Amino acid sequence: MQVPQGTVLFRPEDACQGFVVVHSGTIKVTLTAENGREIVLYRVRPGEVCLQTFGCLVNHTTYSAEGVAETDCALEVVPAAEFERLVASDSAFRSRLFGAVAARFADLERLVEDVALSSVAERLARALLRLAGTSAAVDATHEALASEIGSAREVVSRQLGAFARDGLIEVTRGHIALTGRARLEALAHQAD
Amino acid sequence: MQVPQGTVLFRPEDACQGFVVVHSGTIKVTLTAENGREIVLYRVRPGEVCLQTFGCLVNHTTYSAEGVAETDCALEVVPAAEFERLVASDSAFRSRLFGAVAARFADLERLVEDVALSSVAERLARALLRLAGTSAAVDATHEALASEIGSAREVVSRQLGAFARDGLIEVTRGHIALTGRARLEALAHQAD
DNA sequence: CAGCGTCTGTGACAATGTCACCAAACCCAG
DNA sequence: CTGGGTTTGGTGACATTGTCACAGACGCTG
Numbered sequence: 001m002q003v004p005q006g007t008v009l010f011r012p013e014d015a016c017q018g019f020v021v022v023h024s025g026t027i028k029v030t031l032t033a034e035n036g037r038e039i040v041l042y043r044v045r046p047g048e049v050c051l052q053t054f055g056c057l058v059n060h061t062t063y064s065a066e067g068v069a070e071t072d073c074a075l076e077v078v079p080a081a082e083f084e085r086l087v088a089s090d091s092a093f094r095s096r097l098f099g100a101v102a103a104r105f106a107d108l109e110r111l112v113e114d115v116a117l118s119s120v121a122e123r124l125a126r127a128l129l130r131l132a133g134t135s136a137a138v139d140a141t142h143e144a145l146a147s148e149i150g151s152a153r154e155v156v157s158r159q160l161g162a163f164a165r166d167g168l169i170e171v172t173r174g175h176i177a178l179t180g181r182a183r184l185e186a187l188a189h190q191a192d
Numbered sequence: 193m194q195v196p197q198g199t200v201l202f203r204p205e206d207a208c209q210g211f212v213v214v215h216s217g218t219i220k221v222t223l224t225a226e227n228g229r230e231i232v233l234y235r236v237r238p239g240e241v242c243l244q245t246f247g248c249l250v251n252h253t254t255y256s257a258e259g260v261a262e263t264d265c266a267l268e269v270v271p272a273a274e275f276e277r278l279v280a281s282d283s284a285f286r287s288r289l290f291g292a293v294a295a296r297f298a299d300l301e302r303l304v305e306d307v308a309l310s311s312v313a314e315r316l317a318r319a320l321l322r323l324a325g326t327s328a329a330v331d332a333t334h335e336a337l338a339s340e341i342g343s344a345r346e347v348v349s350r351q352l353g354a355f356a357r358d359g360l361i362e363v364t365r366g367h368i369a370l371t372g373r374a375r376l377e378a379l380a381h382q383a384d
Numbered sequence: 385c386a387g388c389g390t391c392t393g394t395g396a397c398a399a400t401g402t403c404a405c406c407a408a409a410c411c412c413a414g
Numbered sequence: 415c416t417g418g419g420t421t422t423g424g425t426g427a428c429a430t431t432g433t434c435a436c437a438g439a440c441g442c443t444g
Contacts (some may be wrong), residue, residue: 033309034382035402058294064301087290091280098300100277101293102250105243108300109223109256112233116244116307116342117225120400141422142199150308152401157423173409173422190226227433313429333391344432351394365391365440 001075009075016056018077018123020074022046025073026042028149031065032073039115041065041083042107051098057083087096115150124159127188128169128178201259201267207355210269217265222339223257224257231342233257234299241292243300249275249281254330258333307342315341316351317379319360320370329369 002010009020009027012041020027027044029052044050044067052065057080078086086093114123127148142156149156160176163169163171166181178182178184194225195201195268201212201219210217221244236384244257247270261296270278278285304317319340332340334348341348352368352380355361360372370376 001271013324031305032311033305036310037401039308041301041334051301055294055297058290059298061298064298088283088285094279097397100251102247105293105297106251106256108297108304109233109243111294112231112300112307112342113223113225115304116231117208117223117227143422143423144357150304151423154402154424157402157425162422164223171423229432261416330398334393345391346393346433349391350431353393363392 001079003069003073003075005069005072007069007073009069010063011066012054012062012064014063016053016061016082016124018053018079019057019143020044020050020053021076022048022050022076023076025069025071025075025077027051027067027073028070029065037150037152038147039111040147041111042104043070047096047100049097049104051101051104054097055103055182066143118157120149120151120159121162122187123151124156124163124188125184127166128176129184129188132178135176136181141174150166193269193362195261195265195267197261197264199261199265202244202255203258204254204256206255208245208253208272210245210271211249211275211356212242212245212259213268213270214240214242215266215268215277217261217263217267219259219265220262221257221259227248227320229344232339232341233303233305234247234296235262239288239292241289243293243296246289246339258344266358312341312347312351313354314379314382315343316348317356317360317376319375321373321380324370327371329367333366 003025010016022044023046025045027050029041029044029050029174030038031041032038042051050067052063052067056063062123087097090185103146114126124145127145128138131140131148136143142160144154145160146153146156160169160171163184164171166180168178168183170177170179193218195217197278202208217237217240219242221233221242222230223237230309233244242259244255244259247253248255255364279289305320310318317338318328319337322339323332323338323340330337334352335345338345340366350362352363355372355376356363358372360369360370360375362369
């Protein structure tokens, strides 16, 4: 099924309708505090697992985070019974599922490490590099970057300002060019 | 195999010897930053899964956290090949494994939410209630509590001091009595 | 009983997060 | 094309949290 960008796929307390498989596009899964602060837990791209959906299906619980189509998506929702049948009888499916689940947990572990044990500069450097991929720039608002690292928009504005003054980046509205990529990488890997 | 309290079972970069099954006792799994700060990711008790081990086995990677026997433990290490066989052919094992993995994911998600989006008072209240269980007191150092919530010992000392002044707890060295349990619970569930 | 190690408390300061406010840029409708 | 509304960004003041250094209390061992 086709889902346009911005569609909310699930919210906390929602019942789970089936296992979500992403064929194209990206789903962003976030947690939001009462004060409006939010953090991106992970993204689901083709070949990856939505752990929320997995957890709901396996333990018969409701969603505890929010999932939004970050881009236009092509999704498939596998009914719970079909999911269980695939897990039981399709060893290739199960292997991929296990691998994807394990990879996702590694991501979450790094997120915990980031948030609990790293400075804002390190976290922001990592987020910029991750969002850029092979590109030399990131298109994101300060608010979006704040959600990526679990901080506040003002804190991101300040830190981007410091990065800009130090020559690591060049900022325009909604766009950040990574002019000092090597230094960002050095910062990003400081705690490794 | 019997493992005495304090035994380091695995460290970052260690190769994975097999799937660890806990028959009795508790394993504590932590991440440590370069500056010595640490955070407890989760504990593994009988019936629970060590996600580190799971992830290493499934994706053929090395450990990325440290696992220590928090108590004397009775453990079993299932060789990787046997683990894969069990996953493939033992549906009861697989069900339990999936359920445990999903429950662990929910724990990690709450940890991220805690660390990124909650105040130190809330986090400490939750940790005290969790460590106490049904008991009316917690035996832990300030340093241990700091690891539980991913903060610093001094911050925990201050916050415990504030809790004590407000009548929520009574503190002695290495021991904390939860005298105002209802108020701790109110604080712990503030963001829910 | 003394000494050493561990644990705790606190002050000063740095880093980070919050709140309020304001300005600039962008977009859309008329 | 212009104006108004919305979105985005910057900044100051302040609160909370984390770091560093230091000192004192407690517990254990010889």
